Amino acid sequence: MRENGNAERHQTSANATSIIPKGIATPSLLSQIITGKFQYSLPLYRQETLFKQYGIELNRRTMSDWIKKCADALQALYERLHQELLKQSVIQADETTLNVIKEARSKCYMWVYCTGKDAPDKHNLTPNIVLYDYQPTRSGQCAVDFLQGFDGYLNVDGYQAYESTQATLAGCWAHSRRKFIETEKGISKGKSGKATMVISYIKKLYAIETLAQQSDNAEDAFKIRREKAPEVLASYKAWLEKSAQQISPKSLLGKAIQYNLNQWDKLSVYLTDYRVNIDNNRAERAVKPFVIARKNWLFSNTGNGAKSSAILYSIIETVKSNGLIPYDYLVKLFEELPKRETGADIDNLLPWNVKLTS
Structure with missing residues (x-):
C-alpha cells in the first residue's frame, strides 16, 4: 500500500468524478491497484490480503473488473x-x-x-x-x-x-556479443580464446559509443562514431571471414560467427545515421x-x-x-478523462505535456 493514510481515503465514497462512478473506486484507489500490479508486480490476491489489513473488503474479482474498465478508458491514450x-x-x-x-x-x-x-x-x-x-x-x-x-x-x-x-x-551488437558469451560458456577452459577475441572487438565498439556520448550534441557524437568505428569493424569482419573457413559451422563458435556474418549489413546500419542505436x-x-x-x-x-x-x-x-510518478499520473488521468467527451483532444495529457500538481 502507498501509505496507511490511504486506507481511510479509499473508503470514502467516490463522490468526485471517476472512471467508475459510485462506490469506492476513486481515482486514488484505482491508481493504487494498477500501480500495485503493473509497476510493483503485486498480484491481485496479494493486494486483496493487504487491503484486509486496513479493514477494507475488496476482492480480486472486483479489482480485476476495475482494471479492465480502466484499460478501456485509457485505450484512446494508448492509440x-x-x-x-x-x-x-x-x-x-x-x-x-x-x-x-x-x-x-x-x-x-x-x-x-x-x-x-x-x-x-x-x-x-x-x-x-x-x-x-x-x-x-x-x-x-x-x-x-x-x-x-x-x-x-x-x-x-x-x-x-x-x-x-x-x-x-538495424542489428543489435549486444545480441551479437551475447552469442559469443554463450559460446565461451560452452567451451572448456583454455579453449575459448577465439570467442574472447571477438568479444574484445565488440568491447572496442562500445568504448567508442561511450566516448561519443560525452559529446555536447548528437552530430558530434556521430562524428566520433564515424571516425573510429569503421576501422574496428573492418578488422572484425576480416577476422570473422577468415575464421569461418577454419571453424566448423556446426560448432557453437561457428554458429556465432555465421550469425554475425549473416547480420553484418544490419549491424553496420548504425554507422549510416546518428539516430540509430548500436543495440x-x-x-x-x-x-x-x-x-x-x-x-x-x-x-x-x-x-x-x-x-x-x-x-x-x-x-x-x-x-x-x-x-513522472505513475500513481500521480494515473490519478490525473482518472480525474480528467471522465470530464471529456469521447474523441476529445487529449494531447495535454500525454506524459511529456501533462501538468501534475504535487
Whole structure:
C-alpha cells in the first residue's frame, strides 16, 4: 500500500468524478491497484490480503473488473501514443512469451516497441514511449500490423519476423556479443580464446559509443562514431571471414560467427545515421518489468485480460521513462478523462505535456 493514510481515503465514497462512478473506486484507489500490479508486480490476491489489513473488503474479482474498465478508458491514450511512436525515425522492438489460459494456443506473446530513452535527457528530442502489444502468435504479421506506415529504422535482434515490415532493420551488437558469451560458456577452459577475441572487438565498439556520448550534441557524437568505428569493424569482419573457413559451422563458435556474418549489413546500419542505436537494449530493458512480474502471476486468464495488461504496462513504462510518478499520473488521468467527451483532444495529457500538481 502507498501509505496507511490511504486506507481511510479509499473508503470514502467516490463522490468526485471517476472512471467508475459510485462506490469506492476513486481515482486514488484505482491508481493504487494498477500501480500495485503493473509497476510493483503485486498480484491481485496479494493486494486483496493487504487491503484486509486496513479493514477494507475488496476482492480480486472486483479489482480485476476495475482494471479492465480502466484499460478501456485509457485505450484512446494508448492509440495516441501509438500514433506518436509511428512518427519517429527510429523504433526499437522486442518480444517475450505470455501464457494465456483461455486462448487456443496458451503460449502467446507480448511485443514491445519503444522510442527515445529510458529517462528524460536534454539531448534527446525524441519522445520517450514504450508500447506493449499483446498477440496470440509470434508471426511477422504482428509486427507488420503494429508498424503499419512506419518506414524508418527498426532496432531489433536477429529474429526474422521483422523482415516483413517496411522498416530498415538495424542489428543489435549486444545480441551479437551475447552469442559469443554463450559460446565461451560452452567451451572448456583454455579453449575459448577465439570467442574472447571477438568479444574484445565488440568491447572496442562500445568504448567508442561511450566516448561519443560525452559529446555536447548528437552530430558530434556521430562524428566520433564515424571516425573510429569503421576501422574496428573492418578488422572484425576480416577476422570473422577468415575464421569461418577454419571453424566448423556446426560448432557453437561457428554458429556465432555465421550469425554475425549473416547480420553484418544490419549491424553496420548504425554507422549510416546518428539516430540509430548500436543495440536493442532500450527495448530489452523496456520488456524486463513485464518479465519480472510474470514470475509472480505466471499467466493471464483471457486474451482480453492480456490486452488490458498491455495498455496499462504501456502507460506505466512510458510515464516512468518521462520522469513522472505513475500513481500521480494515473490519478490525473482518472480525474480528467471522465470530464471529456469521447474523441476529445487529449494531447495535454500525454506524459511529456501533462501538468501534475504535487
